[in-house]
Amino acid sequence: MKYIPHLCILLGIFLVEVSTLLPSPLDDSPQMIEHQSKNIFKINIDEIEDAIEFASKYTGLMNRFENTIKSPTRIVPGTPAHASFLNLQPDQTAVDRGRQARLALKASCQLAYSTCFKEHMNLIECNENLQQMSFHNTSLGFICDHLDKKCSPEEELNSYRSIDGTCNHIDKAYLGESYTAYTRFLNPHYINAFEIPKRSVSKAMMPLPRKISSTIVNNENNPHEYLTSAFTQWGIFIEEDLSRFASTIMIHYNESIGCCDEDGLTFAPRYIHPSCMPIAVPLKDKFYKTKRVQCMNYVRSITALRPDCSMGHREQMNQATHYLDGSQIYGPSAEKSLHLRDIESGKLKTSIIDNKPFLPLHTDAKQFCMVNSDTDVCFKSGDNRVNFIPQLTVMQTLWMREHNRLAEELTQLNEDWDAETVFQEARRIVIAEMQHITYNEWIKYLLDTSNLNKIVKYDDFNKHIDPTVSNEFATSGIRVLYAMIPNIISLMDENNMENSTLRLLNHFNNPGIIVTHFDSLLRGLANQRAQKIGVHYSMDLTNNLFADAKFGYDLLSFDIQRGRDHGLPGYNFYRQLCGLPKVLEFKDLKDVMSKSARLSLSLVYKHVDDIDLIIGGLLEKPVDSLLGPTMSCIIADQFMRTKQGDRFFYTNTNQPKPFSELQLNEIRKVTLARIFCDNSDIGNIQREVFKNIDDSNSPVSCTDDSIPKLNLMAWNYGSEMYLL
Incomplete structure (x- = not known):
């Protein structure tokens, strides 16, 4: 009889993975419970090892299944699924750690089902108890090794931050490291408390993400009164720095997972991988019904170990470092960084095209971009999303050029520096410039005065502040900026006049246009109006994302589905967390939403607790900022912790090698306008590139003193300026 429970759990866990359509096995809906368990139990080591053995067997059983499906479900290059x-x-480190975390999750599930039922404890209480237990001192203890890292004296006193984020916090070396879990504001809402995406409070299925998107979103042009596309792209560039999701790949093979075929049709059940969570398209969808598309390929995010290597629910992995440290430029690991560097000069690698420096090129372009030939333009950087849209590629190129510009001048000023010192000093300045632009130039347009005051209040590092990026920020908060992307990309001439346009849908993961129109795209960033945050999404993002000749995807549907995959509670719970009253009916949302917004929500959701966080955030009315109160709360929290929890933040005077006051004064001069000028041939630009041109913000020459330039003599350690 010993193995009967295990057989039941094998079936149960398989259903956990493959289906979100089954009724909840719980009497208590997990999203209705937020409390600490009063029932405490202990699990002996034999029970834990039994669960680990079972999890290993379950993982092994997947081998034959994956071998059977890997050919029929292989993602076809050039399709929307391939671009997505x-x-x-995932990087290989993410894959390796993800497989370990998956094993830990399966062992936790087994313990919950086999032990908690015996203790007459519901799964939510069981999960809370398991979180107090660790995989240390078990046969899985080896998976905790990277979380147990101790900083050496050399690492503690290193003048430069590590590439992967380790040893920023000396006492907890892993804090902020790449390939670690996001943190959470609230416990996740999974049906089984561990990993099955939630159902409606009414026990019905949650509304389809595409149904929500097509009902609530309209594609009308809705330009902001004064903010430019540069504002939007800077926010997305910062998102790349702080957060990078990773899709699960096959457990036993380094193969991607297809959940829908190349025509958007659903696979037969026997080919559906347990990590599939495809986005179903409603039969009567006005756009997709003519294309006969049934589903969009969504694979669940890679599982991550909990930070203390404890047992418990599913967490998701951030492939980026959790610091604002240029990881999208330099890479999230020392290994990846080395591939991007010119070791002999301290510069970043480039490709020279038409006598201009661009990012290095892939030699097998069709594998990494939506292009027709392997010799087409397809760029490499520290982040795979570098080719997503042309404006983002331009931003990545600018900062590669800025690093190399600094490296070259630093080499001339300090002839005794070796290439490593040149690289690290240039990188250090680049990160400081990015942090300064974000906190002093960009964020003031995003947040209200109250939240801004909280962020600017502290400059010193606080070792008690956890900088880890929150799941809520990464999955919903910062994602609302995508609503600001216009459908049409403007190209501007030297007089800042539009001379032509590009359609967004033609340039997803196809960056070749920047080679011939780099300066025109840059001027477009500084002159074209951004869209307002809200439900006015670009048609090319909601219908044509990564479109091939047949069809494209819907970005907002993916954001909704990802929130559910990650177990985010509903918008109503975050309202309450951020100081608003929890509501009982849709009409009660009148404190932050218009009548039309409340009506549209009631048409797709059965209960206010079901409203997805990103949808609630998009529909909130702005309060003295671009955002409503809930998203402001989530985003402000992140930027506060990103600053205070970073020992190497540029203003912190207690780091091993702080910037001198002279150097800080130079960094404080930097604006994005100066970065544009120094790394392009645009000639002139307005001083505040996040604002449109007007009488108080008119274009000036890049040589004008009103766009101050950082003086690197402050880094010439033998100069009179430095010695003053």
Whole structure:
């Protein structure tokens, strides 16, 4: 009889993975419970090892299944599924750690089902208890090794931050490291408390993400009164720095997972991988019904170990470092960084095209971009999303050029520096410039005065502040900026006049246009109006994302589905967390939403607790900022912790090698306008590139003193300026 429970759990866990359509096995809906368990039990080591053995067997059983499906479900290059996978492709470290975390999750599930039922404890209480237990001192203890890292004296006193984020916090070396879990504001809402995506409070299925998107979103042009596309792209560039999701790949093979075929049709059940969570398209969808598309390929995010290597629910992995440290430029690991560097000069690698420096090129372009030939333009950087849209590629190129510009001048000023010192000093300045622009130039347009005051209040590092990026920020908060992307990309001439336009849908993961129109795209960033945050999404993002000749995807549907995959509670719970009253009916949302917004929500959701966080955030009325109160709360929290929890933040005077006051004064001069000028041939630009041109913000020459330039003599350690 010993193995009967295990057989039941094998079936149960398989259903956990493959289906979100089954009724909840719980009497208590997990999203209705937020409390600490009063029932405490202990699990002996034999029970834990039994669960680990079972999890290993379950993982082994997947081998034959994956071998059977890997050919029929292989993602076809050039399709929307392929482009989506490129943006979410896991690095090998993520794959290796993800497989370990998956084993830990399966062992936790087994313990819950076999032990908690015996203790007459519901799964939510069981999960809370398991979180107090660790895989240390078990046969799985080896998976905790990277979380147990101790900083050496050399690492503690290193003048430069590590590439992967380790040893920023000396006492907890892993804090902020790449390939670690996001943190959470609230416990996740999974049906079984561990990993099955939630159902409606009414026990019905949650509304289809595409149904929500097509009902609530309209594609009308809705330009902001004064903010430019540069504002939007800077926010997305910062998102790349702080957060990078990763899609699960096969457990036993380094193969991507297809959940729908190349025509958007659903696979037969026997080919559905347990990590599939495809986005179903409603039969009467006005756009997709003519294309006969049934589903969009969504694969669940890679599982991550809990930070203390404890047992418990599913967590998701961040492939980026959790610091604002240029990881999208330099890479999230020392290994990846080395591939991007010119070791002999301290510069970043480039490709020279038409006598201009661009990012290095892939030699097998069709594998990494939506292009027709392997010799077409397809760029490499520290982040796979570099080719997502042309404006983002331009931003990545600018900062590669800025690093190399600094490296070259630093080499001339300090002839005794070796290439490593040149690289690290240039990188250090680049990160400081990015942090300064974000906190002093960009964020003031995003947040209200109250939240801004909280962020600017502290400059010193606080070792008690956890900088880890929150799941809520990464999955919903910062994602609302995508609503600001216009459908049409403007190209501007030297007089800042539009001379031509590009359609967004023609340039997803196809960056070749920047080679011939780099300066025109840059001027477009500074002159074209951004859209307002809200439900006015670009048609090319909601219908034509990564479109091939047949069809494209819907970005907002993916954001909704990802929130459910990650177990985010509903918008109503975050309202309450951020100081608003929890509502009982849709009409009660009148404190932050218009009548039309409340009506549209009631048409797709059965209960206010079901409203997805990103949808609630998009529909909130702005309060003295671009955002409503809930998203402001989530985003402000992240930027506060990103600053205070970073020992190497540029203003912190207690780091091993702080910037001198002279150097800080130079960094404080930097604006994005100066970065544009120094790394392009645009000639002139307005001083505040996040604002449109007007009488108070008119274009000036790049040589004008009103766009101050950082003086690197402050880094010439033998100069009179430095010695003053």
